[in-house]
Amino acid sequence: MLYIKDSAFKQQKLSAWQPILTVGTVLPTFFLIGVAFIPVGIGLLISSYQVQELEIDYTSCEKREITQIHDNSTTLCSEFLAKHPNGNCSCLIDLELDADYRRDVFIYYGLTNFYQNHRRYVKSRDDYQLLGHLRAGRECSPFAHRIDPKDGILKPIAPCGAIANSLFNDTFQLERLVFDASNNPGYNEVPLIKTGIAWATDKNKFKNPPIPKGSNSLAAAFNGTVHPVNWPRNVYDLDPSDPNDNGLQNEGFIVWMRTAAFPTFRKLYARIRHDINEKDVSYQEGLPKGKYRLLIQYNFPVAGFKGKKRFIISNTSWLGGRNPFIGAVYILVEI
Template sequence: MATSSETSEQNVKSRRPAESAFKQQRLPAWQPILTAGTVLPTFFVIGIAFIPVGIGLLYFSDEVKEHVIDYTQCLKEGENITCADYIKRTAMEHCTCRLPFNLTEDFKGDVYFYYGLSNYYQNHRRYVKSRDDSQLLGRLSPVPSTDCLPYAFAMEDGVEKPVAPCGAIANSLFNDTLTVFSHISNSNVPVLRTGIAWESDKQIKFRNPPGDLKTAFANFTKPENWRVNVWELDPNDTENNGFQNEDLIVWMRTAALPTFRKLYRRVDHKELGYSTGLAKGSYELIVDYNYPVTDFDGTKSFIISTTSLLGGKNPFLGVAYVVVGTLCLLLGIVLLVIHVKCSKRLYPPMSQSYLINEEPENNKPK
């Protein structure tokens, strides 16, 4: 008859893992044997491959021409006060500043205008989530997504209305107007407001509601920090309004780092005098200054740039390849020297006399 202790032992579940190759850790495994014959060639191959690639990347990066203008503290036109201080004192009243500059060489090929911001954390988790993707696809709802709070509703004429587009990203849309005046042609440089957004974003992620935009957005209000309605973002092109406005689409693609630039305009090379690019000479940047950045110690800049086969100017990747390749070559040489020296010390060459006097055991006289 079984005792109570034996019965309790039988009732206790075994904690032994199931009898399988995975749970019993019997899976076949492979690991490289690190020897001088395998490690040293790897270092030399990486070094020889990476250095030319890095030099090529640096060459293409240096081919890109850039001109950067920091206009954060530009002076209000006709007054001795910065626009940053002026809009702070006057509750965002309109401010214009002008910054003359010279291009010392021709910018050949396609020329692009960018705006740059620093110390601006678009990658903050709550900021990135603060949008309504369903709304941006043209599916308007009287109750926006809770992710948009507290930028989901706003007052208009004493009535609370849903905001379109809602959220912190849309509410903080960059709204400086940047114009380049050419003293060569005595006119503004012609630019295109379209063709600056990713085609995949414009075709897949952003859609306008059907029908007339003003009618479709009649029961909605604009974001609190906007000065115009969503259907008035581009007064010159009705197709570039609403959620498919390319300035809005570019801004809604949040940056990963606190210092970033976004494409603002493309120079229209179909216009007379700009078919080959932007000629060297005297220019003037005219800024309608609306966007405050000094409160968070940020800066604003305007960038004129060309492109290469690899895109814009970015020397980091080329420098990284050259540095890694050089380090691998140096490590390979150092390890090779150590290997040769240690091999001689551990296995000294046998003298010739030792080889002659040494006799096999079976040849010795008995």
């Protein structure tokens, strides 16, 4: 018989030390931890405020086309949409960057008083459908089925649910003021990229349905479905500028489907294109200072829930975007 020598370890009788907590030991420990938090908090605050950011509230922007720059019209897009829900409204906003924004520069949109965290709103989606199976589950009700106005047939909505139905659909075009050799002013469009803005973990949850044999069109994959009632276009036409960024795998759609925890939030809209080529060589180091104008296609109504809309230009630090909250918490803990 194999004999295993007995030991304190086997008998769970190892010696141990249990500190006795007293005022004299606890207070100095807390003080030292608090002192250590001060430089950490200051470092986090400095890093946060190194992020360059420009934020513009365009909720009440005036209806104005590029050809109406000198028009004195005072019609607000918010008022126009309230009277004409299916109408089109564009507005122009002049802005100026007082410093060069170092790369990488991102474009965000922000909403205020929009509760994406509402219990019924968060549940109003069909994750099985988002993986490319074109059914509409009852969790999407009342945004699961509707009659297709083209043929009068009741069809499943793709994508279904309240989250998809309320997709943010304002569009932005940023243009920079430049001068030619004769010192004549003009505007050049800032190149934007609408891919690479969604988390990889989120992109894995969205798949387009397979395209039928004999077709090379994504539209054929969505036959037998109808787009959400609040959408002006089909899901396979979300990004006309990039045929690979359409359907359920459209990154702007994926970003929107990640619901925000608070009623005031921002979401990534696009990235400034910084790669080097003849067209946008001036943006390889970032976004140059100077005067710009912003053309907005104003589609998303916010007056009904007393909300506000914001356009944000920002870059990042090693910590991410501007967020002084973490640094402030570290300093407050010490205090």
